[in-house]
Amino acid sequence: MTSDVRELNSAPERSRPAAWPALRALVLRLHFYAGILVAPFLLVAAATGLLYAASFQIEKIVYAHELTVEAVPPGKQRLPLARQIAAARTAHPQGTIGAVRPAAEPEATTRILLDAPDLPESTRLAVFVDPYTGQVRGALESYGSSGALPVRAWISTLHRHLQLGEPGRLYSELAASWLWVVALGGVVLWLSHRRRALRPDRTAKGLRRTLSWHGSVGLWIAVGLLFLSATGLTWSKYAGANVDKVQTALGWTTPALSVSGGDHSGHAGHSGGDSAGAEADADRIAAAAAGAGLSGPLEIVWPAGPGAAFTVKEMDREWPQRNDQVAVDAASGRVAGELRFDDFPPAAKLIRWGIDGHMGVLFGLPNQILLMALATGLIFLIGWGYRMWWLRRPTKGFAAPYARGGWRAAPPAVLLPAGAVAIAAGAFIPLLGIPLLAFLVVDVVMGRVKASG
Template identity: 30%
Template sequence: MTSVAVHPDTEPATPSPRGTSRRYRAVWRWHFYAGLIVAPVLLVLAITGSIYLFKEPFEEWRYQDVRTLAAPVAGAIPLSDQIDAARRARPGTDVMSVIPPAAPDRSTRVIMSGTETGPFAQGVSVYVDPGTGRVLGQIDDSATFMRVVRTVHGELLAGTAGDRIVETAACWALILAATGTYLWWRGPARRRAPRTGRARLRRVHALTGAGAGVVIVFLILSGLPWSGFWGDGLQRVQEKTGSTSPSADSFPNTSTPPALSGDLSQHPDAKVPWSAERLPVPPSGTDPAGGHAGHTATGGVLQQGAITVEQALAAARPVLRGCRPGDCDLKVLLPGGREGVYTVVAEPRRDPAGSRTVHVDQYNGRVLVSYGWPEYGVLAKTVEQGIAIHEGRRFGPANLVVMLGACLALVTLTVTGVWMWWKRRPAGRVGAPARAADRRTTFGVLAIMAVLGLLFPLAGLTMLVALAADGLLLRRVPRLRRAFG
């Protein structure tokens, strides 16, 4: 339960043995400081997360003028011509990827590079009428409302530093959940009927945490793979344990061209599955027309002798039979350089078990690699399913409602926690719970916290900082000792 607790002088004593009471105070103090530190970040995460759950319906409504055609298209012009139309609309700009229309009344989306650079860089989506090749409009994906919400949710608009803050707050939320569960189980909120307004507030806080705690913990754990530090460590664990996406050793080609899809593999709108981002990409063979001389790959201009986008899609479709229009999005990443390949990604909207990634030789159309759910390791499957549920799309509307409820519960926990502290705090003091007098009790609680700190290193690091501040400052500086208790 994510809360900041009330002051010990006004909290009813828990009817427990003396040793348990000391342990209760020690746990309470950690719960208090954890809530006080991360409450603002958790509130931001809960609000932005609840908004981002509605990304797809919101953007379908917001950009319907460029995504939906007035009438279905009877016959589409070649995708290559549509890409050329998008390139003319943004001359001198690289083509990043292409999303063919999923239905006759949908436009083609050509994603071109924008002003951002680096991993997760957003491009500019140029929407093209597949029947006429007319450009319907351009959307800067880095400036959309949902993109801003996502950036706030993931990094607080502060880049790497913001990512680390969000990850630290998420890890501390797990500590809040563990300590809050103990406080609810051993404390008065579970045993006594509330008689005052403050007691009712405490009961709302406790019951909300007890009722939604499991889902909130799932939200946190399923979101951590996106984090920069812990998520990177998880991918390394996957690689070392062989429980990741398909092993590159299973395929005949394991070399890694410099333009592996590069930033494309991490592009939010045109990416390969999360657990497959680090897979080596096989190189295309020798140009059958004679060597690799000719055009460069910049701007999406194909090499001399390369097959068209349509031919690459046709070569990939036999292994994409499970990707049904309406339930699955097809994305085509163009070759990058002379050895680059066409990468066709089938991304189901609900069940990630239907995902598949296909690499096609840009010269002869041969499928170099085709891998999907059966080749994923157990840990990779768990992460992919967790992400789908986290985003509220795995089980349709019911999944979305549960995730929204968890976000609203987190808002309730944060607000009621801060409210309880504000109502009960003594004038001029923070009003932290008193330290446990028995060091053995403190050491027991610290041992449990140490285990959590090892599992979540950023939380562990901040624990050490908190302990150092408590021992070197709060206990030694009289003014701080009086203020914090």
């Protein structure tokens, strides 16, 4: 076992510059510290992310009664949206209509979204109506723009902040801030190893076998982990605010739907009240959107008040190119504004695709399966990492592969640029910078204590 450890810790350095051993020491120490101290946060994020990726299918099973009709009557036409809305309002007269999502599939129900009192922020009451009979199939709280129902919404908040509210978001931001560092560091260490391989060595034993699996699997999923880290930071509190500033400065923000002509007080896309005769207008609004080229699934957003325009949005996140929007004048029924996904800046499109990919809605089930595979791989990587630490823990008599603080031996021409990059990254991503500074200080102090002892 001792000879295995010595060989694992060695690397061909004859052809590398003198700075490489010191830089590798820094990467190795950061990978080690992050693996020990940050890995628990990554483990929780991976486990809850795995559950969230599966929550879409769980939601369909748990709420099958509300989401689907009992049977599609042969040859029977759907009722006008006005009658479906009236049925929902009769069953639930409280609140005001915020939006309507007509049934997108033959077996699906229509979802009427009500802004009801005493609901949490970003939550509406979704009333599910059979589009063929007008029967109300049930009512559930619906969270966010994705329309997450209670089970998926609970799993989502568990993944985002562990049901702890705003303070809990620090856990997920810490995980996202360090995931890319751990992934890139692991790739550098594995590719610099003389026995690097794309496949694990099934003939190896003990520590070598664990390292083989840890390195090769980490290499395969590294790109996916980098993607999850980058997109996860867009939702974070501190780094996310900096991301927003960069997007605004570079013109990468998503354009807004503008309304031209007529008296459109208020802003298209805002819900907030029933306008006179709005239920009767719903079918005409949907027909106008269809004439403008929009196809289901759709969401018809109620106007902010009398005279304001309806907004109709395509909600097909599985195919992001179908995310067009139109504003429809309530009085005339004409299209008063358009926002086409094709007209988005390239960066805004990438951001949209990235967010949808992180959520598991891009391309539907294949996206969710990929996310579950990445989460499972990360869980195993963390387990193998702790196993390697346990096999070569100090109490077993193994020396550290590099002296603590040894990275300071790197030449200034290498160390100073690396430090500048670290400072810039730490300033942009505070929950990376603060722990990184702490790690380096602790490493230097422990190195001096050991040297003086």
